[in-house]
Amino acid sequence: xxxxxxxxxxxxxxxxxxxxxxxxxxxxxxxxxxxxxxxxxxxxxxxxxxxxxxxxxxxxxxxxxxxxxxxxxxxxxxxxxxxxxxxxxxxxxxxxxxxxxxxxxxxxxxxxxxxxxxxxxxxxxxxxxxxxxxxxxxxxxxxxxxxxxxxxxxxxxxxxxxxxxxxxxxxxxxxxxxxxxxxxxxxxxxxxxxxxxxxxxxxxxxxxxxxxxxxxxxxxxxxxxxxxxxxxxxxxxxxxxxxxxxxxxxxxxxxxxxxxxxxxxxxxxxxxxxxxxxxxxxxxxxxxxxxxxxxxxxxxxxxxxxxxxxxxxxxxxxxxxxxxxxxxxxxxxxxxxxxxxxxxxxxxxxxxxxxxxxxxxxxxxxxxxxxxxxxxxxxxxxxxxxxxxxxxxxxxxxxxxxxxx
Amino acid sequence: xxxxxxxxxxxxxxxxxxxxxxxxxxxxxxxxxxxxxxxxxxxxxxxxxxxxxxxxxxxxxxxxxxxxxxxxxxxxxxxxxxxxxxxxxxxxxxxxxxxxxxxxxxxxxxxxxxxxxxxxxxxxxxxxxxxxxxxxxxxxxxxxxxxxxxxxxxxxxxxxxxxxxxxxxxxxxxxxxxxxxxxxxxxxxxxxxxxxxxxxxxxxxxxxxxxxxxxxxxxxxxxxxxxxxxxxxxxxxxxxxxxxxxxxxxxxxxxxxxxxxxxxxxxxxxxxxxxxxxxxxxxxxxxxxxxxxxxxxxxxxxxxxxxxxxxxxxxxxxxxxxxxxxxxxxxxxxxxxxxxxxxxxxxxxxxxxxxxxxxxxxxxxxxxxxxxxxxxxxxxxxxxxxxxxxxxxxxxxxxxxxxxx
Numbered sequence: 001x002x003x004x005x006x007x008x009x010x011x012x013x014x015x016x017x018x019x020x021x022x023x024x025x026x027x028x029x030x031x032x033x034x035x036x037x038x039x040x041x042x043x044x045x046x047x048x049x050x051x052x053x054x055x056x057x058x059x060x061x062x063x064x065x066x067x068x069x070x071x072x073x074x075x076x077x078x079x080x081x082x083x084x085x086x087x088x089x090x091x092x093x094x095x096x097x098x099x100x101x102x103x104x105x106x107x108x109x110x111x112x113x114x115x116x117x118x119x120x121x122x123x124x125x126x127x128x129x130x131x132x133x134x135x136x137x138x139x140x141x142x143x144x145x146x147x148x149x150x151x152x153x154x155x156x157x158x159x160x161x162x163x164x165x166x167x168x169x170x171x172x173x174x175x176x177x178x179x180x181x182x183x184x185x186x187x188x189x190x191x192x193x194x195x196x197x198x199x200x201x202x203x204x205x206x207x208x209x210x211x212x213x214x215x216x217x218x219x220x221x222x223x224x225x226x227x228x229x230x231x232x233x234x235x236x237x238x239x240x241x242x243x244x245x246x247x248x249x250x251x252x253x254x255x256x257x258x259x260x261x262x263x264x265x266x267x268x269x270x271x272x273x274x275x276x277x278x279x280x281x282x283x284x285x286x287x288x289x290x291x292x293x294x295x296x297x298x299x300x301x302x303x304x305x306x307x308x309x310x311x312x313x314x315x316x317x318x319x320x321x322x323x324x325x326x327x328x329x330x331x332x333x334x335x336x337x338x339x340x341x342x343x344x345x346x347x348x349x350x351x352x353x354x355x356x357x358x359x360x361x362x363x364x365x366x367x368x369x370x371x372x373x374x375x376x377x378x379x380x381x382x383x384x385x386x387x388x389x390x391x392x393x394x395x396x397x398x399x400x401x402x403x404x405x
Numbered sequence: 406x407x408x409x410x411x412x413x414x415x416x417x418x419x420x421x422x423x424x425x426x427x428x429x430x431x432x433x434x435x436x437x438x439x440x441x442x443x444x445x446x447x448x449x450x451x452x453x454x455x456x457x458x459x460x461x462x463x464x465x466x467x468x469x470x471x472x473x474x475x476x477x478x479x480x481x482x483x484x485x486x487x488x489x490x491x492x493x494x495x496x497x498x499x500x501x502x503x504x505x506x507x508x509x510x511x512x513x514x515x516x517x518x519x520x521x522x523x524x525x526x527x528x529x530x531x532x533x534x535x536x537x538x539x540x541x542x543x544x545x546x547x548x549x550x551x552x553x554x555x556x557x558x559x560x561x562x563x564x565x566x567x568x569x570x571x572x573x574x575x576x577x578x579x580x581x582x583x584x585x586x587x588x589x590x591x592x593x594x595x596x597x598x599x600x601x602x603x604x605x606x607x608x609x610x611x612x613x614x615x616x617x618x619x620x621x622x623x624x625x626x627x628x629x630x631x632x633x634x635x636x637x638x639x640x641x642x643x644x645x646x647x648x649x650x651x652x653x654x655x656x657x658x659x660x661x662x663x664x665x666x667x668x669x670x671x672x673x674x675x676x677x678x679x680x681x682x683x684x685x686x687x688x689x690x691x692x693x694x695x696x697x698x699x700x701x702x703x704x705x706x707x708x709x710x711x712x713x714x715x716x717x718x719x720x721x722x723x724x725x726x727x728x729x730x731x732x733x734x735x736x737x738x739x740x741x742x743x744x745x746x747x748x749x750x751x752x753x754x755x756x757x758x759x760x761x762x763x764x765x766x767x768x769x770x771x772x773x774x775x776x777x778x779x780x781x782x783x784x785x786x787x788x789x790x791x792x793x794x795x796x797x798x799x800x801x802x803x804x805x806x807x808x809x810x
Contacts, residue, residue: 020636142626226427301428
């Protein structure tokens with residue numbers, strides 16, 4: 001009983017701090033022309049371990065915050081258009097191959113440059129490969145630019161990049177335990193994940209009108225919202241049994257429902273929940289980090305090069321590929337910027353390498369710094385690039401390369 | 406990382422089961438003319454420990470479910486009218502004294518009847534005293550009868566009964582540890598709790614228009630909803646430092662904001678969140694209970710008398726007092742029924758007595774059975790009494806006893 005009481009008080013405190021301080025700082029961010037999510041991140045930094053240390057991060061709060069960002073991706077899925085997304089999957093695939101390879105290579109080269117052996121460098125490559133676009137998506141929702149060719153590309157590449165990152169880590173683990181790559185395992189994971197994803201999206205999309213029609217006929221209050229949330233939660237849960245992040249399944253569920261009749265009204269009801277819980281997420285990630293402990297002078301060059309590598313890998317890989325397949329320069333840059341943020345996967349890769357003794361704490365700390373800097377600066381660059389440059393010409397884009405929007 | 410993953414999957418599973426199965430059973434309940442909350446309770450019973458055992462109840466889910474019911478009381482507060490409630494507080498006070506004394510006495514007598522010593526009987530009285538009206542409030546919201554004189558009375562008495570239950574438990578603890586009642590402690594707790602409650606309600610009520618006006622001027626999306634939720638969470642958190650349940654503070658916060666300009670639109674945005682999370686609560690409470698383990702034949706008479714006592718104490722105490730101060734018979738019965746449900750406080754009292762060695766597991770199990778039966782049957786009786794009988798005559802009521810609505 002007492003543990004439960006402590007837990008509820010911590011949750012209430014975290015929520016009140018994240019919501020009041022977070023939203024006031026979001027407002028301030030908007031006034032000085034920054035994206036609102038900066039307010040949440042800054043709030044966490046001030047209230048958390050780095051400075052005031054009054055913001056609690058219990059496991060319940062972490063779980064709920066993570067649920068919040070899963071819900072945010074579900075909401076983003078509902079705001080995408082199914083047909084446009086599916087038609088352009090090939091294009092997203094090409095960009096993913098480009099950006100994943102480039103980012104991994106840059107990481108591998110940095111590792112080699114600092115004298116790490118090949119397997120260690122492999123994991124440094126994995127650390128820099130994995131994108132986590134939550135902060136980009138929140139920013140795009142806030143500035144109303146999610147439903148743009150670049151916004152869709154960022155979402156599409158994020159889905160596929162998640163798979164790429166997973167494969168990289170699996171291959172790395174296989175290299176650690178057996179010294180060789182198990183190709184059967186890799187193919188198995190690739191096939192099951194992709195099959196699961198498509199099965200989920202296509203089946204749910206076909207059933208979406210029927211489900212929503214039935215759900216809206218329920219006589220209970222908030223029935224349709226509850227059923228839709230229940231289905232989303234179940235599909236995200238089902239990823240427990242395949243090698244896929246719940247984030248990706250959540251996005252898929254939203255995407256599959258995005259063209260059903262009446263989904264707009266339901267998305268409108270889910271929006272406050274998604275935005276409130278994701279505020280908890282963005283506040284918690286910076287709150288749990290003690291920036292004072294991470295910044296250590298002896299590794300400053302390594303850190304700087306690591307951050308630089310995190311940026312150049314994605315900008316070169318995603319930017320160049322996007323440009324080559326037909327996006328104008330400004331669009332290619334927008335897409336690349338959206339892919340800069342790293343989060344969970346980056347930390348996981350660093351953690352796996354660290355616990356396997358492939359490198360010391362310096363890579364783990366560097367990964368934390370990359371997470372921190374990419375999440376803090378990306379929203380600002382996204383806002384600048386998406387609001388100042390020209391809107392890209394949908395028609396011209398379609399004519400040139402068959403890209404449809 | 407792994408613990409967090411397990412935790413998120415459990416949460417997703419619980420949410421999907423509670424929302425989909427819960428809402429379908431809610432719909433079924435409505436079709437057979439039962440209150441919807443029965444669907445949630447039944448869903449938990451089927452999915453939980455008693456039968457299928459597929460519904461997880463982790464500490465994160467318990468915390469979130471409890472947060473859901475705190476939020477439900479906040480929402481109920483926003484749906485009340487401040488002035489009406491405050492004007493009638495004296496009346497609610499009289500009903501509370503009647504129902505608390507009667508329920509306690511019935512419990513004490515049952516204890517004595519079964520041969521328990523006085524201190525043990527005192528705790529059996531405490532077990533039967535404490536009301537937890539969440540299920541009544543959910544039912545009243547669902548059938549649209551919260552804003553009635555009886556609905557307000559149930560809410561008002563619930564607030565004061567919480568205080569009465571607290572005092573009973575404190576006195577009991579004092580009797581266990583010192584053998585005597587510490588009157589200074591009792592007065593201290595009474596004064597600080599009541600002072601905190603009034604300070605909270607009156608201050609926030611005075612500031613409510615200004616706060617909402619400022620919150621609605623924020624340029625961030627869902628800003629006003631977030632600020633209002635943040636304030637609610639903070640006030641519920643603040644009860645950590647006074648002897649008051651966060652439920653009561655949540656209700657007070659809602660009540661204080663209930664007449665501010667623009668609060669209706671905010672309440673409308675909070676409603677899905679409150680109803681969805683409280684579904685998680687109602688499903689979880691029956692899911693965590695293994696009804697097979699509780700029903701043991703050797704105590705069957707004791708159990709039955711215990712349940713009977715739980716009902717008669719409240720019906721006699723609250724019903725009679727309400728009738729005597731001017732409510733018509735049907736209203737008095739409605740109020741009494743709304744006060745039947747027991748939950749946390751009842752279990753806490755039983756747990757304290759049990760761990761102090763005042764009685765064996767039989768009282769603890771009886772308390773669980775009381776929680777179970779009162780929560781299952783009350784919604785049905787409430788629905789019958791509130792929808793079949795006449796609406797009470799507001800004007801006549803005011804003229805007769807100064808009661809205003």
